[in-house]
Amino acid sequence: MESNGLHISGNNIKLNFNESFKNIAKYFFYFDKTDFIYTGNADQNSLIMSFRKSELVNFTASDLDYPQKFADYAFQGDRSNTDAHAIIKANQNYQADPGRDHPQ
Numbered sequence: 001m002e003s004n005g006l007h008i009s010g011n012n013i014k015l016n017f018n019e020s021f022k023n024i025a026k027y028f029f030y031f032d033k034t035d036f037i038y039t040g041n042a043d044q045n046s047l048i049m050s051f052r053k054s055e056l057v058n059f060t061a062s063d064l065d066y067p068q069k070f071a072d073y074a075f076q077g078d079r080s081n082t083d084a085h086a087i088i089k090a091n092q093n094y095q096a097d098p099g100r101d102h103p104q
Helices: 010-030 066-076 082-090
Strands: 034-041 044-052 055-059
């Protein structure tokens, strides 16, 4: 891949993606709200999962594999709880109970 004449190897792209992925999995819980949006389809974005701090608010099942990898990495680093990990690993749709107290 070239951008402004600079060659970026496939290995560098993969390395940068993986390191960014790790940083997101380590630090997402510091944010009041985190949305994971899939942008891989032209003209169509899909909300995959949302968190409020470290609490899973919603998850949409898909054929993507990164949510499960994210769940494993975040859970191993004590950044997400057992319930969130299980829901994402099972790849099942989830919506938090709207009656629960979620900070806006």
